Amino acid sequence: MKAWRHYLLVVVFFGACAGMAVRVVYLNVRDSDFLQGQGNARSIRTEPMPAFRGVIYDRHGEPLAVSTPVMSIWTDPSFVTLDVSAVEQLATILKLDPITLQMELRSDARREFYYLKRRATWQEYEDVRALGLDGVYFQREYRRYYPAGDTTAHVVGLTGVDDQGLEGVELTFNDQLRGQYGRKVVLKDRRGQIIKDLEYLEAPRFGKDLELSIDLRLQFIAHRELQAAIAARQASSGSIVMADARTGEILAMVNEPSYNPNDFSRSLGHGVRNQAITDTYEPGSTIKPFTVLAALASGRWEAGSMIPTAPGYYRVGSLLVQDPLNRGTISLNTALQKSSQVAIAKVALDLDPRAVYDVLTRIGIGEYMGVGLPGEAAGTLNDRGLNNPVVRTTLAYGYGLAISPLHLTQGYLAFASGGLRMPLTILKQPGPPRAERVIEESLAREVVEMMESVTAREGTAPGARVPGYRVSGKTGTSRKVGAQGYDETRHVALFAGLAPASDPRFVMVVVINEPKGEEVGGGAVSGPVFGQVAGRALRLLGVRPDAERAI
Amino acid sequence: MKGAQSWFILALLVVVVASGVQVALKSHEVRRLHAELQAAQRTQDELLAEYSRLLLERSTQAAFHNVERIAETELSMQFPDAVERLEP
Numbered sequence: 001m002k003a004w005r006h007y008l009l010v011v012v013f014f015g016a017c018a019g020m021a022v023r024v025v026y027l028n029v030r031d032s033d034f035l036q037g038q039g040n041a042r043s044i045r046t047e048p049m050p051a052f053r054g055v056i057y058d059r060h061g062e063p064l065a066v067s068t069p070v071m072s073i074w075t076d077p078s079f080v081t082l083d084v085s086a087v088e089q090l091a092t093i094l095k096l097d098p099i100t101l102q103m104e105l106r107s108d109a110r111r112e113f114y115y116l117k118r119r120a121t122w123q124e125y126e127d128v129r130a131l132g133l134d135g136v137y138f139q140r141e142y143r144r145y146y147p148a149g150d151t152t153a154h155v156v157g158l159t160g161v162d163d164q165g166l167e168g169v170e171l172t173f174n175d176q177l178r179g180q181y182g183r184k185v186v187l188k189d190r191r192g193q194i195i196k197d198l199e200y201l202e203a204p205r206f207g208k209d210l211e212l213s214i215d216l217r218l219q220f221i222a223h224r225e226l227q228a229a230i231a232a233r234q235a236s237s238g239s240i241v242m243a244d245a246r247t248g249e250i251l252a253m254v255n256e257p258s259y260n261p262n263d264f265s266r267s268l269g270h271g272v273r274n275q276a277i278t279d280t281y282e283p284g285s286t287i288k289p290f291t292v293l294a295a296l297a298s299g300r301w302e303a304g305s306m307i308p309t310a311p312g313y314y315r316v317g318s319l320l321v322q323d324p325l326n327r328g329t330i331s332l333n334t335a336l337q338k339s340s341q342v343a344i345a346k347v348a349l350d351l352d353p354r355a356v357y358d359v360l361t362r363i364g365i366g367e368y369m370g371v372g373l374p375g376e377a378a379g380t381l382n383d384r385g386l387n388n389p390v391v392r393t394t395l396a397y398g399y400g401l402a403i404s405p406l407h408l409t410q411g412y413l414a415f416a417s418g419g420l421r422m423p424l425t426i427l428k429q430p431g432p433p434r435a436e437r438v439i440e441e442s443l444a445r446e447v448v449e450m451m452e453s454v455t456a457r458e459g460t461a462p463g464a465r466v467p468g469y470r471v472s473g474k475t476g477t478s479r480k481v482g483a484q485g486y487d488e489t490r491h492v493a494l495f496a497g498l499a500p501a502s503d504p505r506f507v508m509v510v511v512i513n514e515p516k517g518e519e520v521g522g523g524a525v526s527g528p529v530f531g532q533v534a535g536r537a538l539r540l541l542g543v544r545p546d547a548e549r550a551i
Numbered sequence: 552m553k554g555a556q557s558w559f560i561l562a563l564l565v566v567v568v569a570s571g572v573q574v575a576l577k578s579h580e581v582r583r584l585h586a587e588l589q590a591a592q593r594t595q596d597e598l599l600a601e602y603s604r605l606l607l608e609r610s611t612q613a614a615f616h617n618v619e620r621i622a623e624t625e626l627s628m629q630f631p632d633a634v635e636r637l638e639p
Contacts, residue, residue, distance in 0.1 A: 049592075052599060055606070063610050068603035069596075122604060147610040197589060220615040 044198065047186050051179025053144065053163055054207030056156055056170075058216040059249070059428045064156045065146050065170065067163075071125035072139045073116040077109050080135025090116060090136075093127045119143055148216060150258040151223045154274035155214055155373065155426065158261040167272065169426060171374050173210055180205035211428040213249030218242060221536045223254040226510075229529045230256050233515035239276035240511075240533065241409045245416035245504040248424050248433050250371065250409075251537075253277075278375045280402035281511065284478035285339045285522070286496045287356075287398035290363070290411065292336050293439065293447050294355040295347045303333045303450055309342040319390045321345040337453040339460050339475060341397055348396030353386045356396050362438045363414045364421055365407045372426040379403040398476060408509045412496045415451070415472075416504035419444035448472045452501045461527030464497060466535040468545035472504075473497020473530060475522035480514070490514050495526035499534045502546040508534060 027035065056065040073094070075082065082090070082105065091098035094117045105114065117124065119141060128136065144159050146152065157168020165174035182204030187196045222240045230238050242252040257271035273279070295301035312326035321341045327334075335343035348356060360366065366381030381401040385391040394400040410424055419439035451472035455465045460475045476494035479486040493512045498504040510526040510533075519525060611617070622628040 050596075052603070055603075062613075063606050066603050066606050066610075068607060069600045122600075145607055147607055147614070197585065217615050 043187055043189075045186055045188050046183050046201065047194070049182035049184055049204040050140065050142065051181055051204035051206050053142070053159070053179050054177040054209045056177070056210045056212060058212055058214045058219075059251075060215065061211075062148075062216045064148055064152050064212065064214070064216070065144055067142050067144050068122075069140050070119045070121065070143045072118045072141055073120050073125065073128055073136065074139060075105070075114050075116055075136050076112050077105050077114055078112045081105075081109070082133065082135065086131070086133055089131055090128065090133075093124055093131075094120065146261045148219070149262060150260050151219055151254065152214065152216070153258050153261050153271075154255050154276070155212065155219075155253050156261070157374075168274070168373060169210065169212065172372050177207045177210055179207040213244070213247075213251065213426055213428045214253070215251045215540075217540055218252040218533075218537050219254060221540075222252040222533050223256075223258075225529050225532045226254055226256050226512075229512060229525070233512060233517060233525055235512045235516070235525075236514040237275060238510070238512040239279075239405045240508065240529070241276045241405045242506055242508040242533070242537070243409050243413055243424055245413065245498060245506050247429055248413060248417075248422035248435075249429055250424055250426050251506060253426075274373060274375060276405045276511075277371070277373055278377050278404070280377050280379050280404050280407075281492050281494070282399050282401065282478040282481075283403055283408055284398040284476035284492070284494060286408060286474050286476035286494050287360070287396070287401075288336060288339065288344050289415065289447050289451055289474050290359045291344055291348055291356050291396040292332060292450065293443060294351055294359045295332065296443050296446060297359070297440070298351055298355060300350065301332055301347060303331065303446065305332045306330070307332065307335060307340075307343040307346055309335075309340055309346075312342065314342045314345055316345060316349065316393045317388075317390045319393060321393060333450045333453060336450050336474070337456070337459045339454075344397050345393045348392055349389055353392060354383065356392070357381075357383050357386055359439075360401075360411070362421070364410045364438075365403055366401065369406065369410060369424055371406065371424045376406070377404045379407050398478065405509045405511045408494070408496050409507055412498055412507040412509065414439055415444050415448050416498040416507045417444075448498065448501055448504070451497070455497075455527075455531075459523075460521070461495060461523035461530075463523065463528035464495060464530040464534070466499060466531055466538060468547055469499055469534075469538055469543070470501035470547045471497060471499045471531070471534060472501040473527075475527060477521040477523075491520040493520060493522040493525035495522050495530045497530055497534070499538060500543060500546040505541060505543050506534075506537065508537075 053067040055063055055067070058064055084102070087102050087105065088098045090096070091101050096117070116136070120128070125138060129138070142163065146156060146158070155168055157170035158166055159170050160166050163178070165171035165177065170177065183201040184197055185199040185201060186194045187198055189195055222242060226238050226240050229235070237256055239255045240252060241250065243250050253276050255275045259271040306329050308329045309323060309327045310329070312323045314321045323340050323342050327338060327340055330338070330340060330343060332343070332347065335347070360381060366379045368376060368378045370376070379402055381403065391400060406424065413424065414421055417435070418441045419437055420435040421438040422433040422435040449472070451474055452470055453459050454461050454474055455471045456462065461473060464473050465471055474496055476496070478492050478494070479488060480490040480492060481487065482490060491514065493515055494510065496507070496509045498507045508530055510529045512525050512529070515525045
């Protein structure tokens with residue numbers, strides 16, 4: 001009868017079922033990988049898990065560089081249209097012009113992404129969030145702040161937009177400071193919101209903190225005094241380096257001009273160089289104590305040995321060595337105190353040809369030091385021409401070599417530590433330094449004592465004195481090299497010293513470049529800066545006064 | 552012989568059911584711990600963010616310039632010209 005219809009239906013039904021079953025098997029077995037991959041590609045994403053960059057602290061735990069999250073606030077004009085009052089509220093919080101903002105949002109309503117404000121402060125973020133607006137989103141970013149700003153800019157350095165160190169210790173210790181972003185696999189919906197974390201591939205690794213040897217208070221004082229001196233002398237630039245006499249840790253390192261590492265908008269370039277370590281100068285008379293040291297070490301000279309300097313000039317081959325006036329016959333100590341070129345030249349020529357050079361190299365002058373900052377200059381000091389008396393003479397009073405303020409610090413550290421050479425470092429040291437004896441202790445002490453006369457009333461730098469304390473040091477004034485040899489109008493004023501003389505706690509080098517005006521010498525320009533900074537530093541460090549008070 | 556076999560099958564059945572229940576329990580626990588981890592990570596994140604903000608605020612308040620200014624203007628303190636020493 002109609003049985004065939006029944007069977008037809010059955011056959012078609014089972015046929016369809018079988019067909020579907022085959023298809024299912026086919027999809028599941030043969031195309032499974034492809035389909036799974038396509039599905040995942042549309043919904044599963046690997047997301048970075050942010051990690052903080054390490055904090056940089058000074059030696060007392062004051063933060064010098066801190067990463068903090070900031071929020072970028074954005075909206076999707078194609079998805080929501082913010083009404084007029086909402087736009088006005090947003091504009092007030094974010095300090096934007098409401099009319100411009102309104103126009104911007106309306107002008108291209110098909111845009112899917114519009115930054116209301118990048119890197120908004122936390123306060124702005126919280127205020128905007130409190131409005132509870134639909135269609136306003138937040139995106140977390142990190143920003144690095146430098147609380148001490150331009151005071152520590154050269155030492156600390158700065159990072160770029162991708163959180164990589166560009167300058168200073170941010171660059172040299174980038175690997176340690178940098179956080180390692182973690183990765184996780186997440187499931188996202190069509191709008192790109194994370195629904196669920198599926199798997200952690202790598203945990204985020206936070207950057208390690210870094211403790212510098214810098215003392216922020218000393219850094220502040222040094223920077224302020226340097227700025228004041230440079231402004232008063234209309235100088236072009238200047239540097240101060242200060243180091244602990246017992247450990248070789250750098251306590252302060254400042255330069256002018258400096259820059260503000262917090263200000264992204266200002267184009268960098270001006271004032272970025274850390275002149276204290278990158279620039280080399282002829283150190284001039286600040287080298288004389290080393291010549292005196294070589295003289296004392298030879299056993300042929302004593303502090304009281306008399307040297308005739310009349311008539312105030314002295315010819316060495318083609319070189320005319322001159323004092324500003326005829327000082328007659330003076331002792332070695334007075335020669336150092338008054339910075340007599342003639343006396344020092346005569347002493348140097350009496351010594352072994354390599355004597356002064358050997359002292360300088362033993363102490364570490366003219367070498368790469370590796371303090372932990374980028375761009376360190378090696379300086380130039382070589383033993384070519386030491387057989388020539390002219391070369392020996394100029395070396396004895398600090399010409400014919402070029403060294404950075406950092407080298408000079410290293411040199412005076414040898415005096416201050418009683419004849420030790422230890423590595424200068426920008427990192428706080430956990431224990432005593434690796435020190436090596438390079439000068440006999442008694443000789444180092446003797447030169448320190450002789451240098452004390454420099455800051456006496458009759459010396460070249462009475463301005464470097466600190467009431468209540470004994471201060472040793474040496475001035476230096478050198479001419480800069482211009483297009484036609486030495487330029488008589490451009491000078492470098494230096495002062496290198498240590499305090500207190502009886503038991504030195506720190507060494508400090510002050511360099512001021514191209515001071516203008518009547519006085520351009522190291523004693524008049526840099527000496528008083530040393531005195532100001534040392535005075536505050538001694539009291540901050542709690543050093544007991546070692547001089548009898550004159551009442 | 553027949554009896555031993557059916558006992559064995561019954562025992563297997565019990566083990567299978569038990570392990571099935573365990574799988575369900577464990578996957579529930581994984582989900583719970585996962586949520587806990589996420590919450591902990593969020594808290595850590597927030598605390599670190601707050602710590603960094605407080606650190607910055609402290610260093611601004613305690614900045615050398617600031618302390619000196621307050622000492623000199625508000626508390627009318629001054630820096631001694633010479634070292635004064637009090638002996639006990």
